[in-house]
Amino acid sequence: MVAKETTVKVSEENKEGQFNLDGILSELGSFGKYQLLLLLLLAFRDSFLAMCNFNYVFTAAEVDFRCQVPECEAVDPRFNASWTSYALTNETGTCRRMVPYEPAYNGSVLSHEFTYTCAPDNFSWNKSVSCDKLVYEDYNSIVAEFDLGCQPWKRTLIGTVHNLGLVFSFVISGLISDKYGRKVIIVGTPLVVGVAGLIKSFSVNYWMLLVFEFLETALGYGNASMVLSLETVSQKQRVMFSCIADILASIGSASFGLIAWKVPYWRHLMRAIYAPLLVVVFYIFLIDEGVRWLLAHNKNHEAVRVLNKVAKINNIQLSKKAQQMLTKIAGDSKSREAGESAPPERLHLLSVLRSKKILLRVLLIAGCFFCCTFVYNGTIINSTSVSGNKYLNFSALLLVQVPTRIITALTLTRFGRKAPICVAYTLCCIFFISSAFIPKSIWWASVLFYLFGKMCSSYGVFSMYVVAMEVFPTTSRNSLTNIANTVGRVGSVLAPQTPLLEKYMTGLPSVVFGLVALGPAVLALLLPDTSQSALPDDVVDAENLDNPHEEHTPESESHDNVPRLSVCVTSGKETQ
Template identity: 25%
Template sequence: MSGELNHLLENVLLDTGGLGRFQFIIIAVINLAKFPFTWSVLMMTFGGATPDWWCGDFGNSSMLEEDKDAGNKSAISLSFKQCSVNDSSECSAVHFDPEMNTIISEWRLICRESWVPGIVTSIQMAGLFISGYLSGQLSDMFGRKPIIFISILLQAVANFIASFSTSWQMFASLRFAIGIASGLFLASYLTFIIEFTPMKSRPMIQAIPSWSLAAAFYGLLAWLLPDWRYIQIVTGAVSVPFLACWFIIPESFRWIVSHKKMDEAKKVIDRIAKINKVSCPSLQEVEGAVEKSNIIDRKYTLVDICRHGYLLKRAVIVSFAWMAMAYTYYGISFGVDKLSGSLYINIFVLSCLEIPGDFLAWYIMKKIGRRWSYMLFSLLSAVGCIAVGLAKNFDFNKSWAVINGFAFVAKLACGIAWSCLLIITTECYPTVLRTTGYGLASSMSRIGPILAPLALSTSATYKGFLYFTCGVVTCISGLSIFCINETNDRALEDLIGANQMEVPRKVTERGIQITNTKDY
């Protein structure tokens, strides 16, 4: 009977207008709210970048500019990116390029302090690691809506305060809080949208390049305001207007039904129907299915995933895939200042390349399914990463072009594969555990970007280390995805075990028609 409930809820969505005006409002608001979270997560790609700097004593600042253009030591013992001059043990003076102000130049995080930016990034990712699981657990317990808006509020406040940091320790603490806020949002926003979206339109949701557009705008923002403090303020300010959307957006009706709150569900369905300008459908069949399914209005936890073998297997495979994607994606992103060319252009170009990739993911998933799509692009990303690693170990003409080119390919393919993985993750868990499972995967994925800065540092000694390891984990994840079932063209599972003994059905013009109402 739980399988029947899944299909009845799918039909309710179609009867209230399918992909209508209400759905477009939800999609637009949530994806726009995602922009400042993207900027927060990627902040260290600029904030942790190292500006040009010189070590030495001099009295004429104009000579610094001449030396900057020449790229050589000047006559006044000026040294470019050298921790000591004239055999001295340490710089007596450091002069940073005034064209950009990052935390490196703010607190002189070079030479003996060069380890700090990587630690700050890892601290931020630790915040995402913790909140990723908490978000899923809390939103399954208390609803999707409260967690999303709490994350927006926390993110805005933490960014404002961070802009007034007086030390890197204070900044790192606030990056942890920003990581918490970002994890809360990123682990719940897609589930929230998907639960309002008809089955055939779900892949389209992930095709919306909100992350890629936000990342590209971040490159422009860093170019226009090349000061980490201003970027923090703008990020916080952009978040504030979305708090007013609390009065516009309702709670997920699937979550409400799964907790047997039928009166609230009727109000949400009536509101959706009015906005989509259709008559409100009857929920009598749904109410009957809820009663027969023996739903218990209780709090579901990670323990429930561990108790069911099929869910535990999905959790392990999907969580490892998330970790692999995050390790590769953020490894390339955080190392963007190590690529040749302008930092701002590299951020912008790498992000823009992902935009057509999101649409390609949508098209490919419709044609060949979720699993084949994920495997295809994860293996392509692995090939690109290994090619970069090999190129870094050989010195040849235009090696920079080869390295940048394959890095772009690796990141593009990784972004497309991750888009496929997001859909797989939302579709492979029942509603009562959907954000718990999604949050678990999101949380485990943060192990990747926690390790990525350390691997990037290791690459200074062992050339290409980061890219070789990216290639290996991405390849393994691409092959292992076939250990779970395909989710293409399947109704969302609402209760545990609902799709393990599938209720026979057929697709009609109205949607999914139940042809057998036997209580499984």
């Protein structure tokens, strides 16, 4: 049935010999053997990258500590020894201890034998002194091993440096992905992260660890997987395909909580999650370059090879019309290689930004990302105060994304893009503000509202990524998305400061999240709705998303200062 319907589609939409990639992708199907293998491969990669991205949640976790009291350690060296009630201050996690009285001598002054005992009467009740050394409840964390208990800024600096590296990472990976292909980032970044993480696990001091924490994030990560997911299938299935890919990655990354539970020591935990990323080197032979990127960069012969490979693996016979189109563009590619015609000049990123519409979209999406990441990361950070097992809590937070993605797949295509995002963040505002004012006597209702707000936030941030990748041209899609995302990272940097708001009013962080959520709810209305549009291949296609029914004519193109990039099979015709 699919082949019959898409054959008609290819024939009708491919007027005057125009190449119709979306029709061919529809014929190839969206969930055949080839696509399912791609989903599993990307899920494995993204799951372990997510674990590594969140590694400091457990490896640099705060650990309870106390001062070492030499006068009493010999009596009972346990962390929660009975003498701690009078030898230490009443404050937990403090770097001070009670001052001991001068010891008395037994008998002759020359004997120097102490009669000192670890007793309440031997410690001052109103004087304290700084600790000379700390004793930790356990030594599984970086905090304990590098003795950071009395230097909490060093512990939080790990997360700050981690997020700072991500700012560089998304810019660099976007530029590389658009220039050299999605496959370079998909294969290269996990290898960099894996190697840097393994070296980091052998850190001999705090500063060595901090350097490799930055190098890991600055040279790794990126969102090429999501770009490839959107570009692999037809327009009608791209949201569903991306949602399934994210569901699989969420399930995989949720296992990090269980791994950290069973492997608590930070060095062993790092090796357990970083080493599997080295397997991604074999993706060189398992994953193909994105067809849209190949066509946009005039690698038509390679694009045809990939499309024929998909058809063979999925056991699909392409229609005659589709085969003719593939033969035609492959022939055009050979002609270019033979020097019969030069490929059109590719546009520099700055040239793309000369378009006022594209520049405005970058600014709008950057504003949306700022609000989205602030709310999304802030809710996760503040949820750590929830009572219970911290490992299970972490896994549960990531598993919440599974039902959220199912809802996303069912609504984002049916109701467009703008309306669902607006509704999601409006509900996000209502849920968070409501959770802040619910009486403590019904705490479970507050937690439930907070959870619903988190789901709406997860829905919104994923939808914004989809929109961002749909409104930019193929030749600069990842670069422009990551530029906007870089600005949004400022929101994630500010999010860790939100727990301080609790000092002014209980529930104030939730109120702030609710108010900030109104930002993307309003800004999303200014973006074009791309649910019924094919992915734009060049600047003019991207600009005309606001006018989907506008015909491309030579006259209209002549007034455009930005040259077009074409993948036509006949000269002088524009295609998608």
